[in-house]
Structures are given as C-alpha cells and as structure tokens.
Amino acid sequence: MDAFNSSQPQVDLSKLSEYDKRELQQNLQNEMQKAKIQESIHNLTDICWTKCITKGISSGKLDRNEESCTQNCVDRFLDANEAVLKHLNALRGGNVM
Amino acid sequence: MNDSFAASSDSKTAILKQIQQEVAINNARQLIDKMNNHCFQKCVPTPGSSLSRREEGCLTQCMEKYTATWNTVSRQYIARIQKSSSMGGIGNDDGAGI
Numbered sequence: 001m002d003a004f005n006s007s008q009p010q011v012d013l014s015k016l017s018e019y020d021k022r023e024l025q026q027n028l029q030n031e032m033q034k035a036k037i038q039e040s041i042h043n044l045t046d047i048c049w050t051k052c053i054t055k056g057i058s059s060g061k062l063d064r065n066e067e068s069c070t071q072n073c074v075d076r077f078l079d080a081n082e083a084v085l086k087h088l089n090a091l092r093g094g095n096v097m
Numbered sequence: 098m099n100d101s102f103a104a105s106s107d108s109k110t111a112i113l114k115q116i117q118q119e120v121a122i123n124n125a126r127q128l129i130d131k132m133n134n135h136c137f138q139k140c141v142p143t144p145g146s147s148l149s150r151r152e153e154g155c156l157t158q159c160m161e162k163y164t165a166t167w168n169t170v171s172r173q174y175i176a177r178i179q180k181s182s183s184m185g186g187i188g189n190d191d192g193a194g195i
Contacts, residue, residue, distance in 0.1 A: 015105050016108055017105040035120045042127045044170045057155050059158060060157070070166055073170075075177065078174075
C-alpha cells in the first residue's frame, strides 16, 4: 500500500476552520459506523457460509435452501446475540455485589 | 480570508476522501481474505502439484457464490438493524454485539 499512501496529498489539519472540523468529525463518525457494519457483515457471512453452504460447489448461485438458510442464519444469530446479552444482564442484576 | 476558507474545505475533502478509500480497501481486503479461505477449503481438499482445471472452475463458482452469500447477508442484516432502530432499538444504538 506504499503507492497508495505516497499518492495522497499532505493535509494540514491546522488549516481547518471550526465549522469544517465539526463537519469532518461527523463524516468520520459515519465512515466508522459504515466500517463497523461492513465488519459485522463479513463476520456473519463467514459464519453463515460455514453453516449453510455444506455441499460441494456445483453452481455460482445460491439454491433456494441455501438462500433461506442464510437469511435464517443472520436472524437467528442476532436473536442469539440478544438472548446472550439479556441473560448476561439478568446475571448481573441477580448478582448484587 | 477567502484563501484560507478554500484551503480549509480542500483539506476537509481530501481527508474524507482518503478515509473513504481506506474503508473501501479494507472492505475489499476482508472480502478477498475470507473468500480465499473458504473457497480454498471447499475447492482444494488435497493440494496437488498444481491447480487442476476442475479446481479452478470450482474456485470461480465459489467466488460467485460467496459474493451472493455476502449480498444476502448484507440485505438481511441491514433490514434487521433498520427494523430494530425504527422500533427505538433495544438499547442497542452503539451497535453492541458482533
């Protein structure tokens, strides 16, 4: 990625006006949010591929079972995530230290 | 005065552009990494002295399939987070989890 970095113009942060700084900060937050969502999608794809694509590869498309398995996989993973959090919360609540 | 205003907004655009590029590159890299892992696993069960034509064909289909899976997951996941955020979210606005 050297070529990529060296092609970037040098940017002087001190030249930013207050307004631009604030706007930039908002933009950066959006980008970080986007990156986080992409990361989750990669993670889920990883998990659901392993769960749902169990046969050998005989086509580049998802068949109907694989498609619905993948959709269920995403929803149930998120349900499981919520259930775990809920249970952890309950444990924390029951355990007054 | 006008000059420094222009410089400020130029820098802002440059920084934002760089960050967006990095996010995009990172996204592509992750996709390629995982695709490569999974497709190697599926298509090259016992590595020989070179990739056979069959293995190459499998890899091509596998890449398509992995991308299709990624798209399905993406649609499903985004629909889900949109639904839960329009319901006021379940105490989950910081994207906790995963």
